[in-house]
Amino acid sequence: MSNFVSVTRDGGVAVVIIDNPPVNALSFHVREPLMQALVSLRDEPDVAAIVIACAGRTFVAGADITEFGKPVQQPDLRAIIAVLETIAKPTVAAIHGTALGGGLELALGCHFRVADAGARLGLPEVKLGLLPGGGGTVRLPRLVGPLKALRMIVSGTPIDAAEALAAGLVDAVFDGDLAARAVRFASKMAGQDGPLAPVRDRNSRLDPADLPDFDRQAAELAKKARGLEAPIACAQSVRNAITLPFEAALAAERELFVKLVEGDQSRAQRHLFFAEREAAKVGAKDIVRRKIARVGVVGAGTMGGGIAMAFANGGFPVTVMETSREALERGLTTIDKNYAVSVSRGSLSEDAKQQRVGLFKGSTNYADLADCDLIVEAVFEEMAVKKEVFSRLDAVARPGAILATNTSYLDVNEIAASTSRPQDVVGMHFFSPANVMKLLEIVRAEKTAPDALATIAELARRIGKVPVVVGVCHGFVGNRMLSARGAESETLLLESATPQQIDRVFTDFGWPMGPFQMGDLAGLDIGWRNRKARGQTAVIADALCEQGHFGQKTGRGFYLYENGSRSPAPNPEVEALIRDKAADQGIAPRAIGAKEIIERTLYPMINEGAKILEEGIAARASDIDVVWVNGYGFPVGKGGPMFWAGLEGLDKIIGRLGHWHQRTGKDIFRVAPLLRQAAETGSWEGKSMA
CATH class of the missing domain: 3.90.226.10 (2-enoyl-CoA Hydratase; Chain A, domain 1)
Known part of the structure; x- marks a missing residue:
C-alpha cells in the first residue's frame, strides 16, 4: 500500500x-x-x-x-x-x-x-x-x-x-x-x-x-x-x-x-530528550571506534570502586589496581557488599551478582594493566599524584589504549603532557556514586584524538551513561557553574539567611536537596581541599572543616546527623558561628527572601553558562542542560539551567545581575556578552532556547 x-x-x-x-x-x-x-x-x-x-x-x-x-x-x-x-x-x-x-x-x-x-x-x-x-x-x-x-x-x-x-x-x-x-x-x-x-x-x-x-x-x-x-x-x-x-x-x-x-514542563522534558541524543553524537559516523574489551581502573576507593562497578554492570571485565593489598581487598570487599545490597533489595539476582563479581580482577602491579584497552585513573585529586600515575601508565599500557582521568577540576592537558601519547588521553568525569549517576563529562584535551573521543562517547552509552563532551577549564562545565552558584551562599549566611532556609528555597524550586545538605552529603573536606589548592577561602565552611566537621561522615557539618542518622537536623553551633563571623565583619542581619536567594545563586550560574559557551567549553546550550539535569539534580521539569533561563526571561536575569553587580561589585554578577546577545536574538549560539 x-x-x-x-x-x-x-x-x-x-x-x-x-x-x-x-x-x-x-x-x-x-x-x-x-x-x-x-x-x-x-x-x-x-x-x-x-x-x-x-x-x-x-x-x-x-x-x-x-x-x-x-x-x-x-x-x-x-x-x-x-x-x-x-x-x-x-x-x-x-x-x-x-x-x-x-x-x-x-x-x-x-x-x-x-x-x-x-x-x-x-x-x-x-x-x-x-x-x-x-x-x-x-x-x-x-x-x-x-x-x-x-x-x-x-x-x-x-x-x-x-x-x-x-x-x-x-x-x-x-x-x-x-x-x-x-x-x-x-x-x-x-x-x-x-x-x-x-x-x-x-x-x-x-x-x-x-x-x-x-x-x-x-x-x-x-x-x-x-x-x-x-x-x-x-x-x-x-x-x-x-x-x-x-x-x-x-x-x-x-x-x-x-x-x-x-505546558512548560513537557516542553522542558522534550527539550532534554532531544538534547541527550544530540550530546551523544560525537565524531563522524565513519570514524572507526577503538575496540574496548577490557577496562582497567587505578584506585579502589569510593570513586574507583564505583567506576569499576559501572563497567562490570555493562558486561566489561575489569582489572582494579591499588598500591597495597590491604587497600585492594578493602575496595573489592566494598564492591561485593554493594552488590549484596542490590540482591537484598531485589534489584539484582544472586546469579547476576556472582556473574558481575566474577568480572573483577585485582592487582597491585601496574604491569597487570598491559592488556587493558581503556585505563581509568581514579586517584586523589592532586595534579602531582595524577601525573605520577599517568607516567607509570604510559610505560605499561599497550599502544592505542585510551588513558582516562577521572578528575573533577584539574587540567587534562597538563595530565596528558606527562605521557608520550597525549592523543590517547581523555577526561572521564564520573559522578558519585559512579555506578548509579548517569552523567559522564567527557573532557576533550587539546590533543585528544577524534577516534578516542568517539570511542568513549559510544562506550558511555553502552554502560548506561549520558555522555557530554566538554573542553578543558577549571571544573569543566558542571563544577565551574557549581562554583558560580555557590559563590554567594556564604554571603547569604552572613547576612542572616540560615542553611535550612536556603536549602528549602532550593527544594521548593525542585532540587532534590539544597547546597548545604548536598555539601554535607558529599563531604565538606572536598571543597576545603580544592579551595586551599587555589588559595581561596569560605569563612563558615573552612571553620567547620578546621574543627573536623565534614558533614554526614563525621556526624556534623552545616547540619547535625546524630546517632548515624542521614536526616539533617539544625546545628545550633553553626548558627552561632554564623552570627559571630557576621559580627566580626560588621554585617548587620536583615530579612532575606526566596526571590533574592534565587537571584544571587541561580542567575550567576546562567551567566557562567553563557561564558562557557563563549569560550567553546560546551558546544551547545543544551549540552549544559544535560550536564546539570543528569549530574547535579537540576529539576527535570525546568529543562536545565539554560532552557529555564529562557522561561525565566533573559532580560529579567540581565537586569537583576546588573542590580547585584552595582550593589556588590562582584564579578560573578558582571553580565556575559553572550547573555546579552541571547536576550536580543532569543537564542543561544543561533539555536532556539525552547
Missing part, C-alpha cells in the same frame, strides 16, 4: 506490516496508510483475522515526538484505534522488541496481543512530561487492573513479556518465529464462536471498592513527583478509568494530554 505499510496474506489471515525505521514511529506517513489498510481489511469477506506486525528490530516504539505541539494531521492514533475497535474479526498485535507509548496503545486497540519472549512493553510518556494520549490510561487498567496500570504509567518503566503475560497485558508469549505463531494464534481465535469484546468493553477489573487503596498508592507516588505535573495527571487519568464511563474517561485523558503538551 505504501513504502511504510504493506499487507500480506497467509490463508485467511491478513498481516499488516509497519516498516518505518529505525523504531517504527507512528508518524503521519505511517498512520495514513495504516488507517486505509485497516478500513479495507475490515470489510473484506475473505479476511478472517488481522495481525499487526512490524519489520525491523522492534514493534512500534512510540509516537513521532517531533509532531508534539504541532497541529495534528489526521488520522491520529485515536482515530486508528477507534477503527480497530469496530472490526468484528479477531485483531492481533504481534510484538517484538519494544511496544512503547503509542505502540502499546495501538496494541491495546486490538482484541489480542502476543509477544516475543524478549519483548518489553510500557507507556513511558511521563518521562516527556506527558500522559498516554491514545487511550492508554483508560484501556490498560481494563487489562491489568488499576493498581498495576498506575505503577506502570506513573513510573514509565516498561515490563518484560513474562510479566506482561502474568498481568494479563498479553495473551501469549512465543520464543521464536513470532510472525508465523501470531498468524496461527489469529487463525485459532477466528475459529472460536461468540462475539469479540474490545478492550474498551472489558470492565471486570474496574472495581470502585478498590478506590481507597488506589488513592493511597497514588498519594505516595504524588509525594515522589517533586513538583512534576505529569505523574499527578497520569494518576488522575487512571482513576478516571474506574470512576467514569469509558468515553468520558477517554475525553478527560485527552483534555489532560493537551494541557500537558502545551
Whole structure:
C-alpha cells in the first residue's frame, strides 16, 4: 500500500506490516496508510483475522515526538484505534522488541496481543512530561487492573513479556518465529464462536471498592513527583478509568494530554530528550571506534570502586589496581557488599551478582594493566599524584589504549603532557556514586584524538551513561557553574539567611536537596581541599572543616546527623558561628527572601553558562542542560539551567545581575556578552532556547 505499510496474506489471515525505521514511529506517513489498510481489511469477506506486525528490530516504539505541539494531521492514533475497535474479526498485535507509548496503545486497540519472549512493553510518556494520549490510561487498567496500570504509567518503566503475560497485558508469549505463531494464534481465535469484546468493553477489573487503596498508592507516588505535573495527571487519568464511563474517561485523558503538551514542563522534558541524543553524537559516523574489551581502573576507593562497578554492570571485565593489598581487598570487599545490597533489595539476582563479581580482577602491579584497552585513573585529586600515575601508565599500557582521568577540576592537558601519547588521553568525569549517576563529562584535551573521543562517547552509552563532551577549564562545565552558584551562599549566611532556609528555597524550586545538605552529603573536606589548592577561602565552611566537621561522615557539618542518622537536623553551633563571623565583619542581619536567594545563586550560574559557551567549553546550550539535569539534580521539569533561563526571561536575569553587580561589585554578577546577545536574538549560539 505504501513504502511504510504493506499487507500480506497467509490463508485467511491478513498481516499488516509497519516498516518505518529505525523504531517504527507512528508518524503521519505511517498512520495514513495504516488507517486505509485497516478500513479495507475490515470489510473484506475473505479476511478472517488481522495481525499487526512490524519489520525491523522492534514493534512500534512510540509516537513521532517531533509532531508534539504541532497541529495534528489526521488520522491520529485515536482515530486508528477507534477503527480497530469496530472490526468484528479477531485483531492481533504481534510484538517484538519494544511496544512503547503509542505502540502499546495501538496494541491495546486490538482484541489480542502476543509477544516475543524478549519483548518489553510500557507507556513511558511521563518521562516527556506527558500522559498516554491514545487511550492508554483508560484501556490498560481494563487489562491489568488499576493498581498495576498506575505503577506502570506513573513510573514509565516498561515490563518484560513474562510479566506482561502474568498481568494479563498479553495473551501469549512465543520464543521464536513470532510472525508465523501470531498468524496461527489469529487463525485459532477466528475459529472460536461468540462475539469479540474490545478492550474498551472489558470492565471486570474496574472495581470502585478498590478506590481507597488506589488513592493511597497514588498519594505516595504524588509525594515522589517533586513538583512534576505529569505523574499527578497520569494518576488522575487512571482513576478516571474506574470512576467514569469509558468515553468520558477517554475525553478527560485527552483534555489532560493537551494541557500537558502545551505546558512548560513537557516542553522542558522534550527539550532534554532531544538534547541527550544530540550530546551523544560525537565524531563522524565513519570514524572507526577503538575496540574496548577490557577496562582497567587505578584506585579502589569510593570513586574507583564505583567506576569499576559501572563497567562490570555493562558486561566489561575489569582489572582494579591499588598500591597495597590491604587497600585492594578493602575496595573489592566494598564492591561485593554493594552488590549484596542490590540482591537484598531485589534489584539484582544472586546469579547476576556472582556473574558481575566474577568480572573483577585485582592487582597491585601496574604491569597487570598491559592488556587493558581503556585505563581509568581514579586517584586523589592532586595534579602531582595524577601525573605520577599517568607516567607509570604510559610505560605499561599497550599502544592505542585510551588513558582516562577521572578528575573533577584539574587540567587534562597538563595530565596528558606527562605521557608520550597525549592523543590517547581523555577526561572521564564520573559522578558519585559512579555506578548509579548517569552523567559522564567527557573532557576533550587539546590533543585528544577524534577516534578516542568517539570511542568513549559510544562506550558511555553502552554502560548506561549520558555522555557530554566538554573542553578543558577549571571544573569543566558542571563544577565551574557549581562554583558560580555557590559563590554567594556564604554571603547569604552572613547576612542572616540560615542553611535550612536556603536549602528549602532550593527544594521548593525542585532540587532534590539544597547546597548545604548536598555539601554535607558529599563531604565538606572536598571543597576545603580544592579551595586551599587555589588559595581561596569560605569563612563558615573552612571553620567547620578546621574543627573536623565534614558533614554526614563525621556526624556534623552545616547540619547535625546524630546517632548515624542521614536526616539533617539544625546545628545550633553553626548558627552561632554564623552570627559571630557576621559580627566580626560588621554585617548587620536583615530579612532575606526566596526571590533574592534565587537571584544571587541561580542567575550567576546562567551567566557562567553563557561564558562557557563563549569560550567553546560546551558546544551547545543544551549540552549544559544535560550536564546539570543528569549530574547535579537540576529539576527535570525546568529543562536545565539554560532552557529555564529562557522561561525565566533573559532580560529579567540581565537586569537583576546588573542590580547585584552595582550593589556588590562582584564579578560573578558582571553580565556575559553572550547573555546579552541571547536576550536580543532569543537564542543561544543561533539555536532556539525552547
